[in-house]
Amino acid sequence: VHERAVVIQRGRRADELLDCHIVYVSSSESSRIPGIVAEFKAKPTLLVGDDPDFLNRGGMIHFRIKQGRMGFAVHLDTVRSAGLTVRSRMLDSASEVVMTKGRPKP
DSSP, X not given: OTTOOOOOOOOSSGGGSTTOSEEEEOGGGGGGHHHHHHHTTTSOOEEEEOOTTTGGGTOSEEEEXXXXXXXXXXXXXXXXXXXXOOOHHHHHHOSXXXXXXXXXXX
């Protein structure tokens, strides 16, 4: 992507993935989400997942299927607290943007 290699890496423990830019957390890891989020707290790593409560548990982007279509929600405060930004074009495509600080998406 943009002349950079994309490498997919699997890990059983969060500490094996600390050098990753994006980490996908499967809903099968639901019980471990708080610990995974804590491992990446001080890192600029985008945490994405499909657990229904992912955003409330510290995740940044939640992928979901609604009415047979793939969509996503973004917790903008969590993204920003990691020092990351999300382009407005992506936010416009989100089915939901969660913000507790500032104003929510209209």
